[in-house]
Amino acid sequence: MxxxxxxxxxxxxxxxxxxxxxxxxxxxxxxxxxxxxxxxxxxxxxxxxxxxxxxxxxxxxxxxxxxxxxxxxxxxxxGVTGTEWLHRAFFHRLLEIWARNPDFSRTLRTAARTAGYREAAAEFDRWLDGPMTSDPDRRPLLARQSNPADAITHDAWCDLLAGVPRPSHIPPPTARALPRERLTAADVDHTAFSQTVEAWAGGALRADPGLDLPVAARLDVARDLWQRRRFAKVQMLEFGWPELTARATTAGGPKWLRLLESAVCGTADEAELPEAWRTLQADQRLVEFVRIRPAVQRDLRRRLRPGLGNRRCAVLPTGPERPVAVVHRRRSSQ
Incomplete structure (x- = not known):
C-alpha cells in the first residue's frame, strides 16, 4: 500500500x-x-x-x-482490477452506448453535469429491472429526455443497457467526458473499437487527470473492505471448523478447498471432490458460511502454514471492522 x-x-x-x-x-x-x-x-x-x-x-x-x-x-x-482497467471498462461502455444511441449518450453527458445524476441513473436501473410497461408516464427521466416520442420499447432499452457497467455505475465526471462528435463506422468497427476506447480514455485522462481521483479512492476503500472481510471469514473458519482448516493447509488442500467453495456455490461438480471433502457438504451451517463472499482459499493458505495448526501468521490491520456487501442486479425476463 x-x-x-x-x-x-x-x-x-x-x-x-x-x-x-x-x-x-x-x-x-x-x-x-x-x-x-x-x-x-x-x-x-x-x-x-x-x-x-x-x-x-x-x-x-x-x-x-x-x-x-x-x-x-x-x-x-x-489482482486484476486497477484504475486503468476500470477506466477502460467505463469508456468502453460509454462509447458502446454512444455508437448505438447517440441521443441517449448526449442525455447522459448533460445529466452528469447536474446534482441529480446519480438518482436519475438509479431510477433508470430500477425501471429496467422492473416489469415491462407500455405506460409512457412511467418511463424514467433519462428515457423521457432522450426519447420524448417513446419510440424505444422497454425491451430495446434492456438490450441497449444489458450487462455492466450500467450508467449508474459510471462516475459522473467520466460520463461528462463523453465525446461530442458522433463516432464514425471506422471507430466502431469491431477490429478498431478497442483502439478507439484506449484513445478516448487516454485523451480524457490527459485532459483531466482529476478523473482518476474518485475512481482510485473508491478502489482503495473496496480493497480495504474486502481484505478485512476475508480476514474475519478466515478467522471464523479457523475456530468454527478447525478440521477443515487443517485439511486446507496440507498438500493439495487449497485445491480441494477451492473446489469445495465452487461446488457449494454451484459453479463446479461436487463429483470432482474426494469423498472426505464431499462429506463436508452435509454440514449445512458450513455450506451457508462458505457461500458468503469472499472465497477464502488463498487467504487461508497465507494465514496458516502447514504444521502450525491454528497459529496465526497475519495481523488484522487497525481500523473499523465494517463487513459489507455487493448486490448484483438481475434483468427482469418479463
Missing amino acids: NETTAARVAAWHRLVAAKAVAPDRFAAAADSQLAGLDDATRETLLELVDAEPGADGGPVSRTDGTFNYIAAAVAEQT
Whole structure:
C-alpha cells in the first residue's frame, strides 16, 4: 500500500469512526478527518460512509453505484482490477452506448453535469429491472429526455443497457467526458473499437487527470473492505471448523478447498471432490458460511502454514471492522 492509498484509507477509517461515535456531530467533524486530501477524494470518501453489509457478504453503498460496481469487480477479479482497467471498462461502455444511441449518450453527458445524476441513473436501473410497461408516464427521466416520442420499447432499452457497467455505475465526471462528435463506422468497427476506447480514455485522462481521483479512492476503500472481510471469514473458519482448516493447509488442500467453495456455490461438480471433502457438504451451517463472499482459499493458505495448526501468521490491520456487501442486479425476463 503506497502512501497515497494509505492516507485515503486512513481518512475513510476516521470518517466511519467519527460517525459511529457521534453521528449528530459528524458534519462538523468531517472536515478535520479529511484534512490534506483533494476535493474529489474528500467528496468520494464522504459518499462511502454509508457502506453497509449487503445480501451476499460484500460491500454495498445505498447511494454510490460506482462503488458497488468497483467492489464487485474487486471481489471477482482479485489482482486484476486497477484504475486503468476500470477506466477502460467505463469508456468502453460509454462509447458502446454512444455508437448505438447517440441521443441517449448526449442525455447522459448533460445529466452528469447536474446534482441529480446519480438518482436519475438509479431510477433508470430500477425501471429496467422492473416489469415491462407500455405506460409512457412511467418511463424514467433519462428515457423521457432522450426519447420524448417513446419510440424505444422497454425491451430495446434492456438490450441497449444489458450487462455492466450500467450508467449508474459510471462516475459522473467520466460520463461528462463523453465525446461530442458522433463516432464514425471506422471507430466502431469491431477490429478498431478497442483502439478507439484506449484513445478516448487516454485523451480524457490527459485532459483531466482529476478523473482518476474518485475512481482510485473508491478502489482503495473496496480493497480495504474486502481484505478485512476475508480476514474475519478466515478467522471464523479457523475456530468454527478447525478440521477443515487443517485439511486446507496440507498438500493439495487449497485445491480441494477451492473446489469445495465452487461446488457449494454451484459453479463446479461436487463429483470432482474426494469423498472426505464431499462429506463436508452435509454440514449445512458450513455450506451457508462458505457461500458468503469472499472465497477464502488463498487467504487461508497465507494465514496458516502447514504444521502450525491454528497459529496465526497475519495481523488484522487497525481500523473499523465494517463487513459489507455487493448486490448484483438481475434483468427482469418479463
